[in-house]
Amino acid sequence: MDKIKTILHKEWAEVFKNRMVLFATIFLPLMMTALPLIILYATAGAETGDFTSQMPKQFREFCPEGLTGGECFQYYIVSQFMIMFMMIPLIIPVNIAAYSVVGEKTTRSLEPLLATPITTAELLTGKNLAATIPAVIATWIGFAIFAVGAAIIAKSQALLGALLDPMWLLAIFLVGPLLAVLSVNFSLMVSSRVNDPRVAEQLSSVVILPLLALFVGQISGFILLSRSLVLIMAAVLLVIDLGLIYLSVQLFERETILTRWK
Amino acid sequence: MIQTENLTKQFKTTLAVDRLTLQVQEGEVFGFLGPNGAGKTTTVRMLTSLIGPTSGKAIVNGFEVGKQDTDIRRSVGILTETPGMYDNLSAQFNLEIYASLYEVKDPKGQIEKYLRMLGLWDRRNDEAGTFSKGMKQKLAIARSLLHEPRLLFLDEPTAALDPEGARLVRDFIEELRKQGRTIFLCTHNLDEADRLCDRIGVFKSRLLVVDAPARLRSQLFGRKVVFHLHAPAPGLAQTAQALPFVQEARLVDNKLLVTLEDPDLHNPEIIRALVGAGAEIQFVGELRRSLEDVYLQLVKAA
Ligand SMILES: Nc1ncnc2c1ncn2[C@@H]1O[C@H](COP(=O)(O)OP(=O)(O)O)[C@@H](O)[C@H]1O
Ligand SMILES: [Mg+2]
Numbered sequence: 001m002d003k004i005k006t007i008l009h010k011e012w013a014e015v016f017k018n019r020m021v022l023f024a025t026i027f028l029p030l031m032m033t034a035l036p037l038i039i040l041y042a043t044a045g046a047e048t049g050d051f052t053s054q055m056p057k058q059f060r061e062f063c064p065e066g067l068t069g070g071e072c073f074q075y076y077i078v079s080q081f082m083i084m085f086m087m088i089p090l091i092i093p094v095n096i097a098a099y100s101v102v103g104e105k106t107t108r109s110l111e112p113l114l115a116t117p118i119t120t121a122e123l124l125t126g127k128n129l130a131a132t133i134p135a136v137i138a139t140w141i142g143f144a145i146f147a148v149g150a151a152i153i154a155k156s157q158a159l160l161g162a163l164l165d166p167m168w169l170l171a172i173f174l175v176g177p178l179l180a181v182l183s184v185n186f187s188l189m190v191s192s193r194v195n196d197p198r199v200a201e202q203l204s205s206v207v208i209l210p211l212l213a214l215f216v217g218q219i220s221g222f223i224l225l226s227r228s229l230v231l232i233m234a235a236v237l238l239v240i241d242l243g244l245i246y247l248s249v250q251l252f253e254r255e256t257i258l259t260r261w262k
Numbered sequence: 263m264i265q266t267e268n269l270t271k272q273f274k275t276t277l278a279v280d281r282l283t284l285q286v287q288e289g290e291v292f293g294f295l296g297p298n299g300a301g302k303t304t305t306v307r308m309l310t311s312l313i314g315p316t317s318g319k320a321i322v323n324g325f326e327v328g329k330q331d332t333d334i335r336r337s338v339g340i341l342t343e344t345p346g347m348y349d350n351l352s353a354q355f356n357l358e359i360y361a362s363l364y365e366v367k368d369p370k371g372q373i374e375k376y377l378r379m380l381g382l383w384d385r386r387n388d389e390a391g392t393f394s395k396g397m398k399q400k401l402a403i404a405r406s407l408l409h410e411p412r413l414l415f416l417d418e419p420t421a422a423l424d425p426e427g428a429r430l431v432r433d434f435i436e437e438l439r440k441q442g443r444t445i446f447l448c449t450h451n452l453d454e455a456d457r458l459c460d461r462i463g464v465f466k467s468r469l470l471v472v473d474a475p476a477r478l479r480s481q482l483f484g485r486k487v488v489f490h491l492h493a494p495a496p497g498l499a500q501t502a503q504a505l506p507f508v509q510e511a512r513l514v515d516n517k518l519l520v521t522l523e524d525p526d527l528h529n530p531e532i533i534r535a536l537v538g539a540g541a542e543i544q545f546v547g548e549l550r551r552s553l554e555d556v557y558l559q560l561v562k563a564a
Contacts, residue, residue, distance in 0.1 A: 013351055112346045112406075118363050
């Protein structure tokens with residue numbers, strides 16, 4: 001445990017000296033939080049007219065009970081941004097993991113590190129947590145700010161209830177961390193094969209594509225997030241995560257790390 | 263302290279270490295001498311449980327490579343070929359990380375002790391990236407000593423340094439030797455091996471020869487003794503050659519050059535034989551061969 005803590009401490013001290021990483025970890029969540037709040041605020045006056053009939057048919061069915069047409073529209077728009085919010089736990093770890101592995105490569109610090117009695121599992125856990133924890137915390141703080149902001153801006157209790165629906169809580173508190181783990185392990189694997197953090201980030205961004213597809217799908221009305229879909233996502237992610245963790249433990253034998261991560 | 267038996271490492275296309283069998287005694291400074299690409303680093307990596315051997319066996323500090331790897335890592339110190347410091351972190355922080363990973367009991371005390379000993383205490387809060395090569399190397403030496411290993415692997419500790427830096431590091435190795443630590447020193451620098459080591463193993467994928475530096479010079483080639491004669495006498499070469507312990511005898515002008523293994527023991531007998539054959543010997547001397555000759559000949563032949 002102490003060794004994992006040491007690795008965490010070291011990773012954070014190193015990685016957060018990088019402006020790119022710092023920027024992504026702080027500004028990205030702030031931006032993703034601010035956008036839906038601004039939208040919520042700007043659309044607060046959209047009470048006039050019958051928006052409900054102009055909305056995609058599927059959405060009307062899912063529109064929570066007790067919302068006025070305008071609120072329903074607000075809920076619809078803000079939901080889109082909530083999905084973008086899920087990108088925070090994907091993007092931040094990519095950044096941290098890519099810079100951490102490529103950093104070890106450029107300073108050639110892996111050999112002395114692997115010569116210590118630290119186990120490979122401890123090292124990988126340390127690197128995983130170093131990237132996952134800031135991502136999850138940033139997501140949660142972002143969501144907390146959003147919740148407080150929404151409570152202030154939302155005009156009705158019904159709208160607030162819809163925005164802070166258990167579905168979203170599940171998405172943030174369960175799917176978020178699972179996405180972060182996925183992203184970390186994927187970028188650890190990618191970063192171990194390339195020598196440029198930017199390339200590693202670009203390659204790792206592949207993991208963001210499915211979520212973008214979801215975003216576009218939702219906007220165009222093909223896919224609608226529901227509690228059951230969020231739960232299915234969580235289950236699928238859990239399986240993928242376990243698979244990835246198993247793979248990375250298999251892949252990153254000490255000798256492989258030493259001879260490949262260079 | 264170290265025993266290996268047919269230790270072998272085969273990379274995809276390269277046989278980096280070929281059936282290395284070797285013993286290093288406690289308290290000894292062992293020089294592992296070989297050109298670039300000889301497989302020195304690969305050997306050190308196997309002996310410090312960083313990579314696994316393809317075949318063969320090695321016992322380090324009483325622990326077996328491949329079976330008790332964590333025990334080995336815990337009990338040995340290693341100065342890797344490149345210092346591998348975290349450049350963005352302070353010298354002190356770099357050492358704190360390693361003190362924790364090596365489970366050092368009194369990290370603060372140990373860090374201060376070695377930073378002071380290596381003259382880096384005043385720079386402890388500076389980022390390692392601002393250090394010169396020599397200072398980084400010293401910091402890396404401090405890092406390898408925090409857990410007070412009795413066995414220390416040094417992989418080309420002076421290769422990247424200027425003469426002054428190299429001198430400082432060599433003096434420090436001398437200091438460590440006085441403390442009774444066992445040192446496995448990889449180097450391609452003959453002078454360094456000659457000055458620091460109790461024994462030298464010349465290595466190029468295979469272990470070519472192992473001995474004390476002085477004996478390496480003589481045993482391998484024999485030593486050359488010169489007999490200065492008052493006047494050249496043709497029969498004297500044959501007289502010397504006839505003696506069983508003489509490897510070669512040659513007359514050049516009025517000098518008789520005799521190659522033999524142990525002049526201290528056999529010179530009197532040669533002199534007796536030569537005088538018996540009518541030689542007038544003016545004086546006797548030894549032609550010293552440099553270790554470099556020995557080394558280059560060995561390595562070229564391998
Ligand atoms: N991970 C590796 N994969 C393939 N070949 C390697 C690897 N490491 C070293 N080698 C090869 O093994 C040989 C010995 O290398 P090395 O042990 O670094 O030599 P030295 O330290 O004596 O200069 C070289 O030919 C080198 O190219
Ligand atoms: Mg080497």
